[in-house]
Amino acid sequence: MIDAVLVLSFGGPERPEDVRPFLENVTRGRGIPPERLDEVVEHYLHFGGVSPLNALNRDIIARLEALLAEEGIDLPVYFGNRNWHPMIEDTVARMRDDGIRDAVVFATSAWAGYSGCRQYHEDIGRARDAVGEGAPHLRKLRQYYDHPLLIGAFADAVEAAAATLPPATRGEARLVFTAHSVPVAADAAAGPAAAGGRLYSRQVAEAARLIAERAGVDEYDLVWQSRSGPPAVPWLEPDIVDHVRALHDRGVPGVLVCPVGFVSDHLEVVWDLDTEAADAAAELGMDFVRAATPGTDPRFPQLVVELLREIRDGAPARRLGHEPQLGSACDGAVCAVQCCVPAARRPART
Numbered sequence: 001m002i003d004a005v006l007v008l009s010f011g012g013p014e015r016p017e018d019v020r021p022f023l024e025n026v027t028r029g030r031g032i033p034p035e036r037l038d039e040v041v042e043h044y045l046h047f048g049g050v051s052p053l054n055a056l057n058r059d060i061i062a063r064l065e066a067l068l069a070e071e072g073i074d075l076p077v078y079f080g081n082r083n084w085h086p087m088i089e090d091t092v093a094r095m096r097d098d099g100i101r102d103a104v105v106f107a108t109s110a111w112a113g114y115s116g117c118r119q120y121h122e123d124i125g126r127a128r129d130a131v132g133e134g135a136p137h138l139r140k141l142r143q144y145y146d147h148p149l150l151i152g153a154f155a156d157a158v159e160a161a162a163a164t165l166p167p168a169t170r171g172e173a174r175l176v177f178t179a180h181s182v183p184v185a186a187d188a189a190a191g192p193a194a195a196g197g198r199l200y201s202r203q204v205a206e207a208a209r210l211i212a213e214r215a216g217v218d219e220y221d222l223v224w225q226s227r228s229g230p231p232a233v234p235w236l237e238p239d240i241v242d243h244v245r246a247l248h249d250r251g252v253p254g255v256l257v258c259p260v261g262f263v264s265d266h267l268e269v270v271w272d273l274d275t276e277a278a279d280a281a282a283e284l285g286m287d288f289v290r291a292a293t294p295g296t297d298p299r300f301p302q303l304v305v306e307l308l309r310e311i312r313d314g315a316p317a318r319r320l321g322h323e324p325q326l327g328s329a330c331d332g333a334v335c336a337v338q339c340c341v342p343a344a345r346r347p348a349r350t
């Protein structure tokens with residue numbers, strides 16, 4: 001019997017002195033060059049050392065609690081993160097102390113892939129190990145990249161943003177979807193080996209197509225953002241800022257960016273898009289607007305409740321796309337054999 005919901009997210013610092021330790025948690029053992037970290041520290045300090053992410057997640061949780069109450073579903077909602085407080089280990093200990101036995105876990109990433117899916121299973125397993133005796137069972141809810149409630153929220157946000165472009169050039173502005181870049185090798189390993197790989201970028205591409213379709217836009221691009229890692233390691237490209245310049249070279253007068261890869265306006269959205277990409281567009285004299293992320297839309301807590309009902313009541317899984325979609329497993333188990341294997345653990349090729 002399901003007795004709680006755990007909202008599991010990435011975590012972000014909420015004061016300047018927490019920025020470094022947070023970034024050390026994020027990048028431990030991930031081979032991110034120190035120069036890149038110094039740069040990212042500056043991005044956070046630009047916003048007073050406060051990531052918007054935790055507050056946005058608390059807001060999602062408040063609206064989820066209200067919706068559960070409205071629907072007569074009597075379940076407490078907990079909040080835990082991978083990289084910053086409240087840390088998942090502490091939250092799961094508290095759940096055990098509260099007598100929770102069997103919770104579902106909603107992760108704030110819609111996607112397949114190591115960062116967006118498998119690493120959340122690892123977080124769950126690590127937290128249960130840390131708590132030990134009496135740790136609740138934790139079942140992660142599935143990937144939801146093509147759920148009609150998510151696609152609908154994004155599509156309406158695209159239409160709302162388009163309406164703010166100057167009427168004279170609105171029709172010529174380019175719709176550009178962007179998601180977090182990952183190493184090409186990580187994308188190649190995303191999904192179960194049997195599904196043919198690249199499941200992260202395939203799901204992102206499918207979501208972009210579904211959103212464009214619903215927003216009535218025929219032509220669009222899909223690009224990537226926020227790459228880290230050493231320059232010699234290939235990551236998914238092109239980058240959003242380079243792409244804005246390329247569009248300008250082709251005579252495109254404006255750009256409408258939809259951050260399809262993100263649930264909330266966290267630091268990558270407010271820095272890499274609203275600051276860097278917007279500044280690049282302004283310098284080139286291009287119009288720039290950004291569609292809202294779906295986390296603040298009333299459909300977002302509804303989505304969580306629907307995913308919960310799939311597990312609790314056997315409700316049908318609503319989806320619009322066709323790519324393989326996994327993500328649900330218990331107590332830190334992987335979704336499938338060889339699913340989203342992290343680069344460091346793949347056997348070296350000879």
Ligand SMILES: CC1=C(CCC(=O)O)c2cc3nc(cc4[nH]c(cc5[nH]c(cc1n2)c(C)c5CCC(=O)O)c(CCC(=O)O)c4C)C(CCC(=O)O)=C3C
Nearest residue numbers: 010012026030040051052053109115116180182228266267
């Ligand atoms: C696919 C993906 C998502 C989307 C899915 C999901 O939402 O889970 C995502 C989300 C996020 N990424 C975030 C922050 C960071 N990501 C980093 C580094 C990395 N991200 C990666 C991928 C992703 N990241 C990867 C492959 C790395 C390289 C290191 C590694 O292999 O793990 C770094 C290190 C510094 C840097 O180099 O940027 C930071 C600070 C925040 C919080 C922002 C805030 O505080 O508001 C959020 C929501």
Ligand SMILES: [Fe+2]
Nearest residue numbers: 115180226268
């Ligand atoms: Fe990231």
